[in-house]
Amino acid sequence: MLSKLSIKNYALIDHLDVSFTNGFTSITGETGAGKSILLGGLSLVLGKRADLSALRDKDLKCIIEAEFEIKKYKLKRFFKSNDLDYEDRTIVRREILPSGKSRAFINDTPITLDILSQLGNQLIDVHSQHQTLQLADNDFQLKVIDALADNKAVLEEYSDKLVVYKKTSNELEQLIEFQKDADKEYDYNSFLLKELEEANLKVGMQEELEEQHEQLNNVEGIMEQLSKGEQLLNDEQAGIVSLLSELKLTSSKLSGFGSQYTELNERIQSVFIEIDDIANELQFFQEQIEANPQLLEVVSGKLQLIFDLQKKHQALSIQELLKIQEELSEKVGVTANLESNIEKLQEKLLKDKSELKETADTLSKRRVAVLANLKQQLQDSLDRLGMPSATFQIEIHPSSDFKSNGNDNLSFLFSANKGSNYGELKKVASGGELSRIMLTIKSILAKYEHLPTMMFDEIDTGVSGEISNKMGDIMLEMSKTMQVFSITHLPQVASKGDQQFKVYKTDENDTTHTRMKELTADERVVELAGMLGGNDLSDSAMAHARELLN
Incomplete structure (x- = not known):
């Protein structure tokens, strides 16, 4: 208060x-x-x-x-x-x-x-006068009916289910819109993904191919240098291997004359073994290497494919291409699963709608059950207020929409006089009638809610x-x-x-x-007398004022 x-x-x-x-x-x-x-x-x-x-x-x-x-x-x-x-x-x-x-x-x-x-x-x-206009508002009228029906708990349950239903509905709507856009890109993304998958890309692949291409593209020069190296090592008269053989023999003879010569001999022996191994390896490389135009063409093709993919996807490396491939795979996968996800959401929406409709139906039944009581209370109260012929025609019909307070359409019609047609309150009730109806409704509400x-x-x-x-x-x-x-x-x-x-x-x-x-009590008498008779505070006005107070 x-x-x-x-x-x-x-x-x-x-x-x-x-x-x-x-x-x-x-x-x-x-x-x-x-x-x-x-x-x-x-x-x-x-x-x-x-x-x-x-x-x-x-x-x-x-x-x-x-x-x-x-x-x-x-x-x-x-x-x-x-x-x-x-x-x-x-x-x-x-x-x-x-x-x-x-x-x-x-x-x-x-x-x-x-x-x-x-x-x-x-x-x-x-x-106020503005609030009297609420009488014509269906939400206000339903609030009165819900008060009589004690629908507070049911309305809260309905409100919770409405939130769930709207959330599912919005998710479904967004997914369907996403599907429309995704379908447009699906074929193109699938093509790009297939192109990358067929390239069978691996980390380090580009460097290996570039090295192989460099060797295949310079076979003659490599063979020439291998041959020259092998000749320097194995020439019968002045080859390095031949000269090291003589040096090895000499150092072997010196090794018996002291530890320092023994150490020197070991170092020369080690060098000879390394050089001899190099000579054998050079000979092996010469035997292995040969011109292979077909392989060169294959390697060049693979490298060109990598360069083309990098240019198309604006990537600088194989790693970036693999990341793009992963992203495309996710996009294609999501699009491919959209239909399944949409079907699941549609099933959930039907379930949510069914549960919401069940609660809405409960609201409707409880509302319908109190309509006769509300009409009777309204008419009895208005009878007291000088409107003995006032009657109401209140009906509830199901709506296709789920509103914030249920899915009911309310028809709340009024007739002030016998034989008069029923109509909406704001159209057929006068200002004085609206005030009396509002007071009646407020008094009814006061009985059912705080x-x-x-x-x-x-x-x-x-x-x-x-x-x-x-x-x-x-x-x-x-x-x-x-x-x-x-x-x-x-x-x-x-x-x-x-x-x-x-x-x-x-x-x-x-x-x-x-x-x-x-x-004060005396001042109230004077005030009421003035309201009754104006400035002329006659004995009768004063007496009437006291009578009203008593």
Whole structure:
């Protein structure tokens, strides 16, 4: 409940501090006294966007602070999810700076306007002419039906399943779109992959082929140099092998004359063995090497294929080509498996849809089951409010779409008079009738769910004194389980309040101020008498006022 409200430097209000009790509070005052200003200030602390023109003194900041008792509101989860300190007595503050900037706080913690608005919607329900238009909204109408059907748990289950269904549906849609693009590239990617796979590429392959190509392409020069080397080693008269043989013989003879000669002989023997091995290897190479134009052509072809692939794929090495081959393989594999994945998702979507439809059907059945009760309650309440012939035609039909609150289409039609055709509320109900219907619906909702503080802004406009008296009774009944405010011009409604406040203007030093005060019992009599008979406070008006209060 709203326990305190403080407004500073807002419109015609320089400073206002008021405290409220639980139950029913009526707020009265002459037209133009500033009741709308009070609501405007309250709306700012509930999250409405600020207007710099609302500042009374443009050089000072506007501060609006409201204290709420929220123990029964079950808001601890909201506070925790938004990293806020929870207090049973929570203070909400809004500041509008002269610069035009706005700041908001919950228990002195800075918050965004969005969070403030979310909390405000759970603290006070301000009924205005705009909200009366909600009566024609199917979502609002279904909310009323769901309250009677106690559908909260089923709606939560439906909402969870709807999230799963939409997620699967989006995944399927994206995969089908991806398949369209992938199919266009599949053939080309498959061709590129096959080309790379047939090249049978391996790391180091290019270097080996280039070396083999160099040898095959220079066979004659290699043979010439091998022959020359072999001749230098094995020439009978001046060959290196022949000369080393003589040197080996000489060193062998010296080895018997001392250890130093023995060591020298061993070194010469080692050199001879190495040179002799080289000579044999040169001879072997000569015997092995031969011109092979066919092999040269094969090696040249393989190298050219590698160069062509590197150019096509803008690669610098075999390693890069192998990486591209791996990527192409993945793409082709994914495309090849798309059909299977799509079929699996389609099966999952059918399963999700079936489960969602089952819960939606449960919602529908529970809604249909309470329609007669809702119609009866509406008609009985409106009968009390001077609309004895008011009837409703409420029907629920299945929809092909899954909406946020089920897959029902709701037909909510109204007739105010016998013999009149049924029509949509916004088309066939007058302003006064809409106000009475909204009050009736709010009173019904109050029986089935815990509503926040309710503030009715002149909901009794356009109704007679007797009807307003009954509207006041309904608000008084609602106030037994919740805090109710009524801004009213009718004494019959104002008299029902457990407490009554008067909004009025004063002129001080050529400046107009809006004030608000709680009326004493005697002041309430005078105020109500004035509302009954104008400025002429006749004995009969005073007596009537006392009668209303009693």
